Amino acid sequence: MAATGACLFPPVFSPARRRRTEASAAAGSNQNPRLSSSSTRRFAVSTEQASSSAAAAATATTFPSSRPVSFGENGRSPERYGEKASDGSSPTPFMEDVELESGRERLRRFFDEAKDLTRADGGPPRWFSPLECGSRLEKSPLLLYLPGIDGTGAGLNSQCKKLGKIFDVWCLHIPVMDRSSFLDLVRMVERTIKAETYRSPNRPIYLVGESLGGCLALAIAARNPDIDLLLILANPATSFEKSQIQPLLPLLELMPEQLQLSYPFILSLMAGDPSRTFKASTEKGLPPQQTVGELSKDLLTMPSYISVLADILPKETLLWKLQMLQSASAYTNSRIHAVKAQTLLLISGKDQLLPSLAEGTRLDDALQRSDLRKFDDCGHFLFLEEGFDLVTMIKCVSFYRRGKSLNYVSDYLPPTPAESKKPCESNRWFDEITGAVMLSTLEDGRIVRGLDGIPSEGPVLYVGYHMLLGLELVPMVIRFLNQRNILLRGIAHPMLFEKYKKGQTLQPEFYDTFRLMGATPVSGTNLFKLLSSKSHVLLYPGGMREALHRKGEEYKLFWPEQSEFVRMAVRFGAKIVPFGTVGEDDFGEVIFDYDDQMKIPYFRDQIRQMTEEYAKVRTNATGEVANQDVHLPWIRPKFPGRFYYLFGKPIETAGRKQELKDREKSHELYLQVKSEVEGCMAYLREKRESDPHRSIFSRLMYRATHGSTSEIPTFEP
Structure with a gap:
């Protein structure tokens, strides 16, 4: 049934009573012209006596606003991300874009909706869910927002439209x-999470706590x-005893209501740094006059x-x-x-509270299990800050799951076009x-510039040479x-997914983009899941x-002696695309490698620590490849x-299951792929000698005379 009226969320009801209540609420809404009007925006609310130890009866409250809303049946869209469209076409690798509001729009929305919420105030604390938080993924986890x-x-609320795509938001x-x-x-x-855990024991519950709400989440x-709780804490108030506000409490108590100076201070904290708004406007390409006009309007x-x-x-x-x-x-x-x-x-780096x-x-x-991300230019009210996107942050740290444990394939949320x-x-x-030159091989064996030879339909396994530091x-x-x-799903070292440790060379934010774009920890299970999902x-x-080779080891393959991927590819009929990359020796030269560092006690101890x-990979392997x-x-x-x-000619494995069950035949294909990769690199190293634009100076000159968007020529394939 379409949810046209208020939708109740009584968290302390049994599942059976919950269904009856939702049905009666929806039926009642059809009889109430105010609730069914499309000209108002509503919040679904349940109330509960916070001081009572027993479950209290829930009552519905509706808050009108001036904006319309559409809400799909049962709060879910007819299609889920990753499924094929109704016309049978291939699914897009991206999630649907949700436009983010600017900082001033977020602040205006907050005060508009806060005014609506306080207008019908009274009673005990309660849960509400903006009805615009529809269109969720199947088995969406529950997200409880605990305010400041x-x-x-x-x-x-400025984050809810996007959060509602992947969470059930209260x-x-x-x-x-x-x-x-x-x-x-x-x-x-506590009563809410216990009731919801009883109702859906395999569904995790997210607690998003801001300031005071951060203390609530940690205490619970x-x-x-x-x-099974996951906490997202924005500037939690666990440090309130060190706050500059605490010494002012006696002064606030003595100050008359009409002389309260705290409101302008709080408002300035919520509005954030005006320079960030100005910077965001200029990045969007708005003319200075319009930007100044918007800022002037904000002051009024x-x-x-x-x-x-x-x-x-x-007071x-x-x-x-x-x-x-x-x-x-x-x-x-x-x-x-x-x-x-x-x-x-x-x-936040500029929290003044x-x-x-x-x-x-x-x-x-x-x-015991935490990840830390800092936002140097943001203030206390992080969710209202210009450009802050909670869903993107959740993706970047692989913090989204719908079951008891994280599944890096089925729980992965592809980036939106804006995120990518x-x-x-x-x-x-x-x-x-x-100045990357991309060449691919067509079915007839011809090498062409571009990626026309790359298969469109998965599963496809790209196997190649890892350039120094993964620069390719x-x-x-x-x-x-x-x-x-x-969207390439890379099989990556577990260190990309481990918690940052003191003394680590790279900060944790360095790996966020890899996780956002689909990197997956190396394991046979994850490779199985990726190939099975095409x-x-x-x-x-x-x-x-x-990738961390020694001096003089450019373009040398360090592959295991035995096949690691062929039989898995054959199982799913995946195409194997061998590829080679060349050019690292034109960008840098290793001068202090692993062997040099192991001779110095300081570096040796750091490397061992x-x-x-980090989780070890290939613990059963021997030889060079085991030295990681x-x-x-x-x-x-x-x-x-x-x-x-x-990128070499794709190798078909479909229909070769019986043939490649033989270990010798499988190993032959493994060696063929390795030989193809080496052949690709040998071809590129020879042909690049005839590239007239191999030097960056030559490319800069070409762009200066032919335009910045022109494709720079290279050798003839």
Whole structure:
């Protein structure tokens, strides 16, 4: 049935009673012209007495607004991502784009919806879900938003449209005059998660806590270590005792209501840094006059928000919330050691309310399973900040799952076109410097420029040479996306998915783009799942040993002696595309390698420490390929030359199951693929000598005379 009216979420009901209540609510909505009107936007709400130890009866409350909404049947779209379209065409590798609001639009939306929520205020704390959060994936996990000091629950609404594609979103609303204690709120949320866990025992529950809500989430996780919770904490208020606000509490108590100076301060924190808004406007290509006009309009609008803030946080409520922060911080800090839930810490660098930078580091050290991401230019109200995208952040840290454990294939959320565009643009300089030449082989054996010889339909397994430091990856992934609309799922070393450790050479953010674009930890199980899902899989048999090679080992393959991928490819009838890459020797030269570093005690100890911290791969392998110690060679750069790629003729494995069950036949195909890769590199090394634009200077001259978008010629294939 179409959800045209208020949809109840009574978290403490049994499943049977829940279904009856939803049915009766929907039926009642059809009889109420106000609820069925398409000219209003509504919130689905359930209420519960926070102070009662027994489950309280839920009642529905509807908040009108001026924006229409469409809500699919049962909150789900008819198609799920990754499925074929109704016309039978191939699925797109991308998720649907959801346009993000600007910082000023987020602030306006917050105050519009906070005003609506407080207009019908009263009663105990309750859950609501914006009805625009429809169109979810199958078996979407539940996401509970726990608000900050404002208590309205509207702080996440700028993110909800995109979150609603992959989560079942509920937001906690704490009425203005409610005086539930921190422990009352903890118990209320506990009842909800216990009821939902009973109803869907295999579905994880996400707690997104902002400021005060961060304390709530941590306290609940500490009290319920056996419930499958994932925490996302934005500037949690566990450091409130060190806040510059705490010494001002006595002054706020003495200050008359009409002289409250806290509202302009809070508003300035919510509005964020104006320079970020100006920068975002210029990046969008808006003329300076329009940007200045928008900022001037914001200055005129700001005073109207102060009256809404006064309604949300009157003096008595503000003092109550600040006192609650004190007790919440103390209660939570005493139980941090008991938190076992996987946690994502989102920390702002310019938080003027709390010392969040120092607190984020402390919590990251104290929590057993945490990831930390810092946003240097953002303020306390992170979800309202210009450009912040919670869903993208969740993708970047592989923090999304729909079952008891993370499945890197079925739980993977492909990037949206906008998400894939950002890393492409940020790495465009490298793509330009390398001047990549892509060659592929057609069915008749002809070598052509471009990727026309690449199979369109998966499963496809690309097997090739791993250039020094994996430098070939960026141009290759960009060209596959732009030219063929193909998302390569790379089989990667486990270190890309491990928690950052002190002393590590690279910061954790370095790997976020790899995870966003589909990197998967190396394992036979993950290769099986990728091929079974008809993906385009990128595999380097030489692994880290090849990418971190020694001096004088350019273009040398370090493959295992035995076949590792052939029989898996044959099982699914995957096409195997051998490929070679050339050009690293025109960009740099290894001058301080693994052998050199192992002679120096400091570097030797560092290499052993980092290697021990990461999951080992190929533990049963012998020889060179088994030597995969984690280190970073020193490289002397050269004047850039050019990268060359040759993708060989696809090798069909479909229909060869019986033939390749024989280990000798399988090994023959393995050696054939290896020989093809070596042949591709030999071809490129010979042909590049006749490339008139191998030097970067020659390419710059060509672009200067023929235009910046012109394709630079190369040798004749």
